[in-house]
Amino acid sequence: MPREKPIRFGFLLLPGFPMSCLTSAIEPLRVANEIAERKVFDWCLVSEDGGAVRSSARVGFDADHALPDTVGLDYLFVLSAPDSAFASRSASQGRLRHLARHGSVLGAISGGVFPLARAGLLNDHRVSVHWCYRAAFVAEFPAIESSDEVIVVDRARQTASGSAAAFDLMLHLIGDRLGPDVSTEVACWFQHPIIRSTGVQQRVPTLYADSTIDCVPEPVRRAIALLNDHIEDTISIAEVAERMNMSQRQLERRFKSATGQSPSVYYRTLRMKAARQLVRFSTRPITDIAVEVGCTNASQLSKNYRSVFGLSPFEDRRNNVAFRDTGPTNGQTASAFTRPAFSLRQ
Structure with missing residues:
Protein backbone atom coordinates (compact mmCIF):
# COMPACT_ATOMS: atom_id res chain seq x y z
CA MET A 1 0.00 0.00 0.00
CA PRO A 2 1.52 3.37 -0.97
CA ARG A 3 2.47 5.65 1.89
CA GLU A 4 0.38 8.76 2.44
CA LYS A 5 1.66 11.95 0.90
CA PRO A 6 3.04 14.37 3.51
CA ILE A 7 1.20 17.61 4.15
CA ARG A 8 3.49 20.35 2.86
CA PHE A 9 3.93 23.62 4.77
CA GLY A 10 5.75 26.69 3.54
CA PHE A 11 6.77 29.56 5.81
CA LEU A 12 7.30 32.78 3.88
CA LEU A 13 9.75 34.94 5.81
CA LEU A 14 9.96 38.70 5.40
CA PRO A 15 12.68 40.79 7.06
CA GLY A 16 12.03 41.46 10.73
CA PHE A 17 9.76 38.43 11.22
CA PRO A 18 9.42 37.16 14.82
CA MET A 19 11.69 34.13 15.18
CA SER A 20 9.64 32.57 17.98
CA CYS A 21 6.62 32.36 15.67
CA LEU A 22 8.61 30.29 13.18
CA THR A 23 9.98 27.82 15.73
CA SER A 24 6.59 27.56 17.46
CA ALA A 25 5.02 26.53 14.15
CA ILE A 26 7.70 24.06 13.04
CA GLU A 27 8.56 22.28 16.28
CA PRO A 28 5.15 20.66 16.88
CA LEU A 29 5.18 19.37 13.29
CA ARG A 30 8.62 17.84 13.84
CA VAL A 31 7.56 16.12 17.05
CA ALA A 32 4.33 14.85 15.46
CA ASN A 33 6.46 13.15 12.81
CA GLU A 34 8.58 11.53 15.53
CA ILE A 35 5.53 10.27 17.41
CA ALA A 36 3.93 8.95 14.21
CA GLU A 37 7.30 7.47 13.16
CA ARG A 38 6.83 8.69 9.62
CA LYS A 39 6.91 11.95 7.70
CA VAL A 40 3.33 13.13 7.99
CA PHE A 41 4.30 16.79 7.74
CA ASP A 42 6.92 18.36 5.51
CA TRP A 43 8.02 21.99 5.55
CA CYS A 44 10.28 24.50 3.88
CA LEU A 45 11.38 28.08 4.38
CA VAL A 46 10.56 30.54 1.63
CA SER A 47 11.87 34.03 0.99
CA GLU A 48 10.96 36.47 -1.73
CA ASP A 49 14.21 35.96 -3.65
CA GLY A 50 15.50 32.71 -2.15
CA GLY A 51 18.13 34.45 -0.04
CA ALA A 52 18.63 34.51 3.71
CA VAL A 53 16.22 36.54 5.84
CA ARG A 54 17.03 38.17 9.15
CA SER A 55 14.52 37.90 11.99
CA SER A 56 13.59 40.61 14.49
CA ALA A 57 16.13 38.99 16.84
CA ARG A 58 18.79 39.60 14.15
CA LEU A 73 2.20 23.61 -0.89
CA ASP A 74 -0.85 22.65 1.11
CA TYR A 75 -0.29 25.60 3.47
CA ARG A 95 2.45 34.72 -6.74
CA LEU A 96 0.50 34.54 -3.48
CA ARG A 97 -2.75 34.91 -5.39
CA SER A 104 -2.91 26.39 -1.10
CA VAL A 105 -4.39 27.46 2.23
CA LEU A 106 -2.88 30.85 3.03
CA GLY A 107 -2.23 31.99 6.55
CA ALA A 108 -0.36 34.50 8.63
CA ILE A 109 1.21 34.58 12.05
CA SER A 110 1.50 37.78 14.09
CA GLY A 111 2.50 40.69 11.81
CA GLY A 112 2.20 38.46 8.73
CA VAL A 113 -1.44 39.55 8.41
CA PHE A 114 -0.26 42.93 7.07
CA PRO A 115 1.44 41.81 3.82
CA LEU A 116 -1.30 39.24 3.25
CA ALA A 117 -3.94 41.95 3.63
CA ARG A 118 -1.99 44.30 1.36
CA ALA A 119 -2.13 41.62 -1.30
CA GLY A 120 -5.94 41.66 -1.05
CA LEU A 121 -5.99 38.07 0.18
CA LEU A 122 -7.83 38.71 3.44
CA ASN A 123 -10.74 40.60 1.91
CA ASP A 124 -14.08 39.17 3.09
CA HIS A 125 -12.34 37.08 5.75
CA ARG A 126 -12.12 37.32 9.53
CA VAL A 127 -8.54 37.47 10.78
CA SER A 128 -6.75 37.21 14.10
CA VAL A 129 -4.72 40.34 14.84
CA HIS A 130 -2.35 40.60 17.78
CA TRP A 131 -3.60 43.20 20.26
CA CYS A 132 -0.40 45.25 19.97
CA TYR A 133 -1.01 45.70 16.20
CA ARG A 134 -4.79 46.06 16.29
CA ALA A 135 -5.06 49.85 15.97
CA ALA A 136 -2.55 49.94 13.11
CA PHE A 137 -4.32 47.10 11.30
CA VAL A 138 -7.79 48.60 11.65
CA ALA A 139 -6.53 51.98 10.46
CA GLU A 140 -4.95 50.48 7.34
CA PHE A 141 -7.64 47.88 6.60
CA PRO A 142 -10.95 49.17 8.00
CA ALA A 143 -12.98 46.87 5.73
CA ILE A 144 -11.35 43.66 7.01
CA GLU A 145 -12.96 42.10 10.07
CA SER A 146 -10.20 41.79 12.67
CA SER A 147 -10.64 39.62 15.73
CA ASP A 148 -9.16 39.46 19.23
CA GLU A 149 -9.31 35.66 19.11
CA VAL A 150 -5.96 33.88 19.32
CA ILE A 151 -6.75 31.78 16.23
CA VAL A 152 -9.16 32.42 13.38
CA VAL A 153 -9.87 29.81 10.71
CA ASP A 154 -12.04 31.25 7.95
CA ARG A 155 -12.32 28.97 4.93
CA ALA A 156 -8.93 28.85 3.18
CA ARG A 157 -7.37 31.50 5.44
CA GLN A 158 -5.84 30.68 8.83
CA THR A 159 -4.38 33.34 11.10
CA ALA A 160 -2.73 33.21 14.52
CA SER A 161 -2.00 36.20 16.74
CA GLY A 162 1.45 35.19 17.99
CA SER A 163 3.93 32.40 18.69
CA ALA A 164 1.86 30.54 21.30
CA ALA A 165 -1.18 30.86 19.05
CA ALA A 166 0.84 29.44 16.14
CA PHE A 167 1.70 26.45 18.32
CA ASP A 168 -2.01 25.95 19.09
CA LEU A 169 -2.94 26.22 15.42
CA MET A 170 -0.39 23.55 14.50
CA LEU A 171 -1.73 21.29 17.26
CA HIS A 172 -5.18 21.53 15.68
CA LEU A 173 -3.80 20.67 12.25
CA ILE A 174 -1.92 17.74 13.79
CA GLY A 175 -5.12 16.58 15.48
CA ASP A 176 -7.04 16.80 12.21
CA ARG A 177 -4.52 14.47 10.54
CA LEU A 178 -3.38 12.17 13.36
CA GLY A 179 -6.12 12.47 15.95
CA PRO A 180 -6.45 14.16 19.35
CA ASP A 181 -4.24 11.64 21.17
CA VAL A 182 -1.23 12.64 19.09
CA SER A 183 -1.89 16.38 19.32
CA ARG A 196 -6.62 26.63 22.81
CA SER A 197 -9.23 26.46 20.10
CA THR A 198 -10.89 29.04 17.90
CA GLY A 199 -13.06 31.45 19.86
CA VAL A 200 -10.54 31.95 22.69
CA GLN A 201 -9.74 35.61 23.30
CA GLN A 202 -6.21 36.96 23.55
CA ARG A 203 -4.92 37.91 26.96
CA VAL A 204 -4.32 41.65 26.99
CA PRO A 205 -2.42 43.47 29.76
CA THR A 206 -4.12 46.19 31.71
CA LEU A 207 -2.07 49.35 31.47
CA TYR A 208 0.63 49.59 34.13
CA ALA A 209 -0.98 46.98 36.37
CA ASP A 210 0.08 43.48 37.37
CA SER A 211 -2.90 41.86 35.68
CA THR A 212 -4.49 41.08 32.35
CA ILE A 213 -7.91 42.06 31.10
CA ASP A 214 -9.39 38.67 31.94
CA CYS A 215 -8.24 39.06 35.57
CA VAL A 216 -10.11 42.29 36.36
CA PRO A 217 -13.70 42.31 37.69
CA GLU A 218 -16.47 42.05 35.11
CA PRO A 219 -17.75 45.67 35.48
CA VAL A 220 -14.23 47.03 34.96
CA ARG A 221 -13.71 44.71 32.00
CA ARG A 222 -16.91 46.00 30.41
CA ALA A 223 -15.86 49.60 31.05
CA ILE A 224 -12.48 48.93 29.40
CA ALA A 225 -14.29 47.44 26.41
CA LEU A 226 -16.38 50.62 26.09
CA LEU A 227 -13.25 52.78 26.21
CA ASN A 228 -11.62 50.57 23.58
CA ASP A 229 -14.63 51.05 21.33
CA HIS A 230 -14.30 54.85 21.52
CA ILE A 231 -10.67 55.53 20.65
CA GLU A 232 -11.53 58.05 17.92
CA ASP A 233 -14.95 59.27 19.03
CA THR A 234 -14.75 60.43 22.62
CA ILE A 235 -16.95 58.95 25.33
CA SER A 236 -17.13 60.63 28.73
CA ILE A 237 -16.44 58.71 31.93
CA ALA A 238 -19.90 59.80 33.13
CA GLU A 239 -21.46 58.12 30.09
CA GLY A 260 -4.10 51.28 39.46
CA GLN A 261 -5.38 54.21 37.42
CA SER A 262 -8.42 56.42 37.18
CA PRO A 263 -10.67 55.78 34.16
CA SER A 264 -9.68 59.12 32.58
CA VAL A 265 -5.93 58.45 32.87
CA TYR A 266 -6.45 54.90 31.63
CA TYR A 267 -8.47 56.20 28.67
CA ARG A 268 -5.79 58.72 27.71
CA THR A 269 -3.08 56.06 27.99
CA LEU A 270 -5.18 53.65 25.94
CA ARG A 271 -5.49 56.22 23.18
CA MET A 272 -1.76 56.91 23.28
CA LYS A 273 -1.07 53.17 23.01
CA ALA A 274 -3.20 53.14 19.86
CA ALA A 275 -1.37 56.22 18.59
CA ARG A 276 1.97 54.52 19.17
CA GLN A 277 0.95 51.60 16.97
CA LEU A 278 0.16 54.06 14.18
CA VAL A 279 3.36 56.02 14.77
CA ARG A 280 5.53 52.91 14.69
CA PHE A 281 3.76 50.67 12.20
CA SER A 282 2.38 53.11 9.63
CA THR A 283 3.54 56.10 7.63
CA ARG A 284 0.46 58.16 8.39
CA PRO A 285 1.06 61.86 9.07
CA ILE A 286 1.09 62.74 12.77
CA THR A 287 -1.80 65.15 12.23
CA ASP A 288 -3.95 62.30 10.88
CA ILE A 289 -2.96 60.06 13.77
CA ALA A 290 -4.04 62.76 16.21
CA VAL A 291 -7.55 62.74 14.76
CA GLU A 292 -7.73 58.94 14.77
CA VAL A 293 -7.10 58.77 18.52
CA GLY A 294 -9.47 61.56 19.47
CA CYS A 295 -7.04 64.49 19.77
CA THR A 296 -7.99 67.88 18.38
CA ASN A 297 -4.57 68.48 16.80
CA ALA A 298 -0.97 67.26 16.63
CA SER A 299 0.04 69.53 19.50
CA GLN A 300 -2.42 67.88 21.89
CA LEU A 301 -1.31 64.46 20.70
CA SER A 302 2.34 65.35 21.26
CA LYS A 303 1.63 66.60 24.79
CA ASN A 304 -0.34 63.49 25.79
CA TYR A 305 2.11 61.20 24.02
CA ARG A 306 5.07 62.70 25.86
CA SER A 307 3.28 62.37 29.20
CA VAL A 308 2.89 58.62 28.62
CA PHE A 309 6.07 57.66 26.76
CA GLY A 310 8.50 60.46 27.60
CA LEU A 311 9.06 61.58 24.00
CA SER A 312 7.10 63.05 21.11
CA PRO A 313 5.52 60.99 18.29
CA PHE A 314 8.10 62.43 15.87
CA GLU A 315 10.98 61.35 18.13
CA ASP A 316 9.45 57.92 18.68
CA ARG A 317 9.02 57.31 14.95
CA ARG A 318 12.58 58.44 14.23
CA ASN A 319 14.01 56.28 17.04
CA ASN A 320 12.00 53.26 15.95
CA VAL A 321 13.24 53.53 12.37
CA ALA A 322 16.81 53.92 13.62
CA PHE A 323 16.48 50.90 15.90
CA ARG A 324 15.19 48.71 13.07
CA ASP A 325 17.93 49.87 10.72
CA THR A 326 20.87 49.69 13.13
CA GLY A 327 22.75 46.73 14.55
CA PRO A 328 22.63 46.21 18.32
CA THR A 329 26.28 46.91 19.07
CA ASN A 330 28.14 49.08 16.64
CA GLY A 331 25.72 51.23 14.68
CA GLN A 332 26.05 49.28 11.44
CA THR A 333 23.03 49.11 9.23
CA ALA A 334 21.19 45.81 9.00
CA SER A 335 22.64 45.15 5.55
CA ALA A 336 26.14 45.54 6.94
CA PHE A 337 25.56 43.42 10.01
CA THR A 338 27.40 40.30 9.00
CA ARG A 339 26.53 37.53 11.45
CA PRO A 340 26.18 34.46 9.19
CA ALA A 341 22.76 33.02 8.54
CA PHE A 342 22.04 29.41 9.43
CA SER A 343 19.66 26.95 7.87
CA LEU A 344 16.62 25.59 9.65
CA ARG A 345 15.73 22.45 7.76
CA GLN A 346 14.32 19.05 8.57
Whole structure:
Protein backbone atom coordinates (compact mmCIF):
# COMPACT_ATOMS: atom_id res chain seq x y z
CA MET A 1 0.00 0.00 0.00
CA PRO A 2 1.52 3.37 -0.97
CA ARG A 3 2.47 5.65 1.89
CA GLU A 4 0.38 8.76 2.44
CA LYS A 5 1.66 11.95 0.90
CA PRO A 6 3.04 14.37 3.51
CA ILE A 7 1.20 17.61 4.15
CA ARG A 8 3.49 20.35 2.86
CA PHE A 9 3.93 23.62 4.77
CA GLY A 10 5.75 26.69 3.54
CA PHE A 11 6.77 29.56 5.81
CA LEU A 12 7.30 32.78 3.88
CA LEU A 13 9.75 34.94 5.81
CA LEU A 14 9.96 38.70 5.40
CA PRO A 15 12.68 40.79 7.06
CA GLY A 16 12.03 41.46 10.73
CA PHE A 17 9.76 38.43 11.22
CA PRO A 18 9.42 37.16 14.82
CA MET A 19 11.69 34.13 15.18
CA SER A 20 9.64 32.57 17.98
CA CYS A 21 6.62 32.36 15.67
CA LEU A 22 8.61 30.29 13.18
CA THR A 23 9.98 27.82 15.73
CA SER A 24 6.59 27.56 17.46
CA ALA A 25 5.02 26.53 14.15
CA ILE A 26 7.70 24.06 13.04
CA GLU A 27 8.56 22.28 16.28
CA PRO A 28 5.15 20.66 16.88
CA LEU A 29 5.18 19.37 13.29
CA ARG A 30 8.62 17.84 13.84
CA VAL A 31 7.56 16.12 17.05
CA ALA A 32 4.33 14.85 15.46
CA ASN A 33 6.46 13.15 12.81
CA GLU A 34 8.58 11.53 15.53
CA ILE A 35 5.53 10.27 17.41
CA ALA A 36 3.93 8.95 14.21
CA GLU A 37 7.30 7.47 13.16
CA ARG A 38 6.83 8.69 9.62
CA LYS A 39 6.91 11.95 7.70
CA VAL A 40 3.33 13.13 7.99
CA PHE A 41 4.30 16.79 7.74
CA ASP A 42 6.92 18.36 5.51
CA TRP A 43 8.02 21.99 5.55
CA CYS A 44 10.28 24.50 3.88
CA LEU A 45 11.38 28.08 4.38
CA VAL A 46 10.56 30.54 1.63
CA SER A 47 11.87 34.03 0.99
CA GLU A 48 10.96 36.47 -1.73
CA ASP A 49 14.21 35.96 -3.65
CA GLY A 50 15.50 32.71 -2.15
CA GLY A 51 18.13 34.45 -0.04
CA ALA A 52 18.63 34.51 3.71
CA VAL A 53 16.22 36.54 5.84
CA ARG A 54 17.03 38.17 9.15
CA SER A 55 14.52 37.90 11.99
CA SER A 56 13.59 40.61 14.49
CA ALA A 57 16.13 38.99 16.84
CA ARG A 58 18.79 39.60 14.15
CA VAL A 59 19.29 35.90 13.58
CA GLY A 60 19.40 35.01 9.89
CA PHE A 61 17.66 32.02 8.29
CA ASP A 62 18.50 30.47 4.93
CA ALA A 63 15.54 29.92 2.64
CA ASP A 64 14.92 26.62 0.86
CA HIS A 65 13.05 28.25 -2.02
CA ALA A 66 12.33 31.58 -3.63
CA LEU A 67 8.67 32.56 -3.65
CA PRO A 68 8.39 32.46 -7.49
CA ASP A 69 9.67 28.86 -7.47
CA THR A 70 7.40 27.62 -4.69
CA VAL A 71 4.87 25.01 -5.79
CA GLY A 72 2.81 22.18 -4.36
CA LEU A 73 2.20 23.61 -0.89
CA ASP A 74 -0.85 22.65 1.11
CA TYR A 75 -0.29 25.60 3.47
CA LEU A 76 1.72 28.80 3.17
CA PHE A 77 2.06 30.97 6.27
CA VAL A 78 3.45 34.51 6.07
CA LEU A 79 5.67 35.71 8.92
CA SER A 80 6.75 39.34 9.00
CA ALA A 81 6.90 42.57 10.89
CA PRO A 82 3.84 44.82 10.41
CA ASP A 83 5.80 47.20 8.20
CA SER A 84 7.60 44.55 6.15
CA ALA A 85 7.19 45.00 2.42
CA PHE A 86 7.95 42.95 -0.67
CA ALA A 87 10.86 44.19 -2.79
CA SER A 88 8.87 43.24 -5.90
CA ARG A 89 5.38 43.89 -4.65
CA SER A 90 3.39 43.21 -7.81
CA ALA A 91 5.17 39.96 -8.66
CA SER A 92 5.17 38.60 -5.11
CA GLN A 93 1.55 39.47 -4.41
CA GLY A 94 0.63 37.90 -7.73
CA ARG A 95 2.45 34.72 -6.74
CA LEU A 96 0.50 34.54 -3.48
CA ARG A 97 -2.75 34.91 -5.39
CA HIS A 98 -1.61 32.18 -7.79
CA LEU A 99 -0.96 29.80 -4.89
CA ALA A 100 -4.37 30.59 -3.42
CA ARG A 101 -6.11 29.90 -6.74
CA HIS A 102 -4.32 26.57 -7.03
CA GLY A 103 -5.44 25.22 -3.69
CA SER A 104 -2.91 26.39 -1.10
CA VAL A 105 -4.39 27.46 2.23
CA LEU A 106 -2.88 30.85 3.03
CA GLY A 107 -2.23 31.99 6.55
CA ALA A 108 -0.36 34.50 8.63
CA ILE A 109 1.21 34.58 12.05
CA SER A 110 1.50 37.78 14.09
CA GLY A 111 2.50 40.69 11.81
CA GLY A 112 2.20 38.46 8.73
CA VAL A 113 -1.44 39.55 8.41
CA PHE A 114 -0.26 42.93 7.07
CA PRO A 115 1.44 41.81 3.82
CA LEU A 116 -1.30 39.24 3.25
CA ALA A 117 -3.94 41.95 3.63
CA ARG A 118 -1.99 44.30 1.36
CA ALA A 119 -2.13 41.62 -1.30
CA GLY A 120 -5.94 41.66 -1.05
CA LEU A 121 -5.99 38.07 0.18
CA LEU A 122 -7.83 38.71 3.44
CA ASN A 123 -10.74 40.60 1.91
CA ASP A 124 -14.08 39.17 3.09
CA HIS A 125 -12.34 37.08 5.75
CA ARG A 126 -12.12 37.32 9.53
CA VAL A 127 -8.54 37.47 10.78
CA SER A 128 -6.75 37.21 14.10
CA VAL A 129 -4.72 40.34 14.84
CA HIS A 130 -2.35 40.60 17.78
CA TRP A 131 -3.60 43.20 20.26
CA CYS A 132 -0.40 45.25 19.97
CA TYR A 133 -1.01 45.70 16.20
CA ARG A 134 -4.79 46.06 16.29
CA ALA A 135 -5.06 49.85 15.97
CA ALA A 136 -2.55 49.94 13.11
CA PHE A 137 -4.32 47.10 11.30
CA VAL A 138 -7.79 48.60 11.65
CA ALA A 139 -6.53 51.98 10.46
CA GLU A 140 -4.95 50.48 7.34
CA PHE A 141 -7.64 47.88 6.60
CA PRO A 142 -10.95 49.17 8.00
CA ALA A 143 -12.98 46.87 5.73
CA ILE A 144 -11.35 43.66 7.01
CA GLU A 145 -12.96 42.10 10.07
CA SER A 146 -10.20 41.79 12.67
CA SER A 147 -10.64 39.62 15.73
CA ASP A 148 -9.16 39.46 19.23
CA GLU A 149 -9.31 35.66 19.11
CA VAL A 150 -5.96 33.88 19.32
CA ILE A 151 -6.75 31.78 16.23
CA VAL A 152 -9.16 32.42 13.38
CA VAL A 153 -9.87 29.81 10.71
CA ASP A 154 -12.04 31.25 7.95
CA ARG A 155 -12.32 28.97 4.93
CA ALA A 156 -8.93 28.85 3.18
CA ARG A 157 -7.37 31.50 5.44
CA GLN A 158 -5.84 30.68 8.83
CA THR A 159 -4.38 33.34 11.10
CA ALA A 160 -2.73 33.21 14.52
CA SER A 161 -2.00 36.20 16.74
CA GLY A 162 1.45 35.19 17.99
CA SER A 163 3.93 32.40 18.69
CA ALA A 164 1.86 30.54 21.30
CA ALA A 165 -1.18 30.86 19.05
CA ALA A 166 0.84 29.44 16.14
CA PHE A 167 1.70 26.45 18.32
CA ASP A 168 -2.01 25.95 19.09
CA LEU A 169 -2.94 26.22 15.42
CA MET A 170 -0.39 23.55 14.50
CA LEU A 171 -1.73 21.29 17.26
CA HIS A 172 -5.18 21.53 15.68
CA LEU A 173 -3.80 20.67 12.25
CA ILE A 174 -1.92 17.74 13.79
CA GLY A 175 -5.12 16.58 15.48
CA ASP A 176 -7.04 16.80 12.21
CA ARG A 177 -4.52 14.47 10.54
CA LEU A 178 -3.38 12.17 13.36
CA GLY A 179 -6.12 12.47 15.95
CA PRO A 180 -6.45 14.16 19.35
CA ASP A 181 -4.24 11.64 21.17
CA VAL A 182 -1.23 12.64 19.09
CA SER A 183 -1.89 16.38 19.32
CA THR A 184 -2.23 16.04 23.10
CA GLU A 185 1.03 14.10 23.28
CA VAL A 186 2.77 16.81 21.24
CA ALA A 187 1.41 19.46 23.62
CA CYS A 188 2.64 17.47 26.63
CA TRP A 189 6.03 17.00 24.97
CA PHE A 190 6.52 20.77 25.18
CA GLN A 191 4.66 21.12 28.50
CA HIS A 192 2.09 23.23 26.67
CA PRO A 193 -0.58 23.61 29.37
CA ILE A 194 -3.77 23.76 27.30
CA ILE A 195 -4.69 23.48 23.63
CA ARG A 196 -6.62 26.63 22.81
CA SER A 197 -9.23 26.46 20.10
CA THR A 198 -10.89 29.04 17.90
CA GLY A 199 -13.06 31.45 19.86
CA VAL A 200 -10.54 31.95 22.69
CA GLN A 201 -9.74 35.61 23.30
CA GLN A 202 -6.21 36.96 23.55
CA ARG A 203 -4.92 37.91 26.96
CA VAL A 204 -4.32 41.65 26.99
CA PRO A 205 -2.42 43.47 29.76
CA THR A 206 -4.12 46.19 31.71
CA LEU A 207 -2.07 49.35 31.47
CA TYR A 208 0.63 49.59 34.13
CA ALA A 209 -0.98 46.98 36.37
CA ASP A 210 0.08 43.48 37.37
CA SER A 211 -2.90 41.86 35.68
CA THR A 212 -4.49 41.08 32.35
CA ILE A 213 -7.91 42.06 31.10
CA ASP A 214 -9.39 38.67 31.94
CA CYS A 215 -8.24 39.06 35.57
CA VAL A 216 -10.11 42.29 36.36
CA PRO A 217 -13.70 42.31 37.69
CA GLU A 218 -16.47 42.05 35.11
CA PRO A 219 -17.75 45.67 35.48
CA VAL A 220 -14.23 47.03 34.96
CA ARG A 221 -13.71 44.71 32.00
CA ARG A 222 -16.91 46.00 30.41
CA ALA A 223 -15.86 49.60 31.05
CA ILE A 224 -12.48 48.93 29.40
CA ALA A 225 -14.29 47.44 26.41
CA LEU A 226 -16.38 50.62 26.09
CA LEU A 227 -13.25 52.78 26.21
CA ASN A 228 -11.62 50.57 23.58
CA ASP A 229 -14.63 51.05 21.33
CA HIS A 230 -14.30 54.85 21.52
CA ILE A 231 -10.67 55.53 20.65
CA GLU A 232 -11.53 58.05 17.92
CA ASP A 233 -14.95 59.27 19.03
CA THR A 234 -14.75 60.43 22.62
CA ILE A 235 -16.95 58.95 25.33
CA SER A 236 -17.13 60.63 28.73
CA ILE A 237 -16.44 58.71 31.93
CA ALA A 238 -19.90 59.80 33.13
CA GLU A 239 -21.46 58.12 30.09
CA VAL A 240 -19.45 54.95 30.70
CA ALA A 241 -20.69 54.90 34.30
CA GLU A 242 -24.26 55.44 33.15
CA ARG A 243 -24.03 52.51 30.73
CA MET A 244 -22.63 50.41 33.57
CA ASN A 245 -25.59 51.36 35.79
CA MET A 246 -23.36 52.80 38.49
CA SER A 247 -22.32 56.22 39.69
CA GLN A 248 -19.21 57.84 38.25
CA ARG A 249 -17.61 57.83 41.69
CA GLN A 250 -18.30 54.13 42.13
CA LEU A 251 -16.84 53.35 38.70
CA GLU A 252 -13.73 55.42 39.40
CA ARG A 253 -13.17 53.67 42.74
CA ARG A 254 -13.55 50.16 41.30
CA PHE A 255 -11.52 51.02 38.20
CA LYS A 256 -8.57 52.37 40.17
CA SER A 257 -8.64 49.42 42.52
CA ALA A 258 -8.41 46.99 39.57
CA THR A 259 -5.99 48.84 37.28
CA GLY A 260 -4.10 51.28 39.46
CA GLN A 261 -5.38 54.21 37.42
CA SER A 262 -8.42 56.42 37.18
CA PRO A 263 -10.67 55.78 34.16
CA SER A 264 -9.68 59.12 32.58
CA VAL A 265 -5.93 58.45 32.87
CA TYR A 266 -6.45 54.90 31.63
CA TYR A 267 -8.47 56.20 28.67
CA ARG A 268 -5.79 58.72 27.71
CA THR A 269 -3.08 56.06 27.99
CA LEU A 270 -5.18 53.65 25.94
CA ARG A 271 -5.49 56.22 23.18
CA MET A 272 -1.76 56.91 23.28
CA LYS A 273 -1.07 53.17 23.01
CA ALA A 274 -3.20 53.14 19.86
CA ALA A 275 -1.37 56.22 18.59
CA ARG A 276 1.97 54.52 19.17
CA GLN A 277 0.95 51.60 16.97
CA LEU A 278 0.16 54.06 14.18
CA VAL A 279 3.36 56.02 14.77
CA ARG A 280 5.53 52.91 14.69
CA PHE A 281 3.76 50.67 12.20
CA SER A 282 2.38 53.11 9.63
CA THR A 283 3.54 56.10 7.63
CA ARG A 284 0.46 58.16 8.39
CA PRO A 285 1.06 61.86 9.07
CA ILE A 286 1.09 62.74 12.77
CA THR A 287 -1.80 65.15 12.23
CA ASP A 288 -3.95 62.30 10.88
CA ILE A 289 -2.96 60.06 13.77
CA ALA A 290 -4.04 62.76 16.21
CA VAL A 291 -7.55 62.74 14.76
CA GLU A 292 -7.73 58.94 14.77
CA VAL A 293 -7.10 58.77 18.52
CA GLY A 294 -9.47 61.56 19.47
CA CYS A 295 -7.04 64.49 19.77
CA THR A 296 -7.99 67.88 18.38
CA ASN A 297 -4.57 68.48 16.80
CA ALA A 298 -0.97 67.26 16.63
CA SER A 299 0.04 69.53 19.50
CA GLN A 300 -2.42 67.88 21.89
CA LEU A 301 -1.31 64.46 20.70
CA SER A 302 2.34 65.35 21.26
CA LYS A 303 1.63 66.60 24.79
CA ASN A 304 -0.34 63.49 25.79
CA TYR A 305 2.11 61.20 24.02
CA ARG A 306 5.07 62.70 25.86
CA SER A 307 3.28 62.37 29.20
CA VAL A 308 2.89 58.62 28.62
CA PHE A 309 6.07 57.66 26.76
CA GLY A 310 8.50 60.46 27.60
CA LEU A 311 9.06 61.58 24.00
CA SER A 312 7.10 63.05 21.11
CA PRO A 313 5.52 60.99 18.29
CA PHE A 314 8.10 62.43 15.87
CA GLU A 315 10.98 61.35 18.13
CA ASP A 316 9.45 57.92 18.68
CA ARG A 317 9.02 57.31 14.95
CA ARG A 318 12.58 58.44 14.23
CA ASN A 319 14.01 56.28 17.04
CA ASN A 320 12.00 53.26 15.95
CA VAL A 321 13.24 53.53 12.37
CA ALA A 322 16.81 53.92 13.62
CA PHE A 323 16.48 50.90 15.90
CA ARG A 324 15.19 48.71 13.07
CA ASP A 325 17.93 49.87 10.72
CA THR A 326 20.87 49.69 13.13
CA GLY A 327 22.75 46.73 14.55
CA PRO A 328 22.63 46.21 18.32
CA THR A 329 26.28 46.91 19.07
CA ASN A 330 28.14 49.08 16.64
CA GLY A 331 25.72 51.23 14.68
CA GLN A 332 26.05 49.28 11.44
CA THR A 333 23.03 49.11 9.23
CA ALA A 334 21.19 45.81 9.00
CA SER A 335 22.64 45.15 5.55
CA ALA A 336 26.14 45.54 6.94
CA PHE A 337 25.56 43.42 10.01
CA THR A 338 27.40 40.30 9.00
CA ARG A 339 26.53 37.53 11.45
CA PRO A 340 26.18 34.46 9.19
CA ALA A 341 22.76 33.02 8.54
CA PHE A 342 22.04 29.41 9.43
CA SER A 343 19.66 26.95 7.87
CA LEU A 344 16.62 25.59 9.65
CA ARG A 345 15.73 22.45 7.76
CA GLN A 346 14.32 19.05 8.57
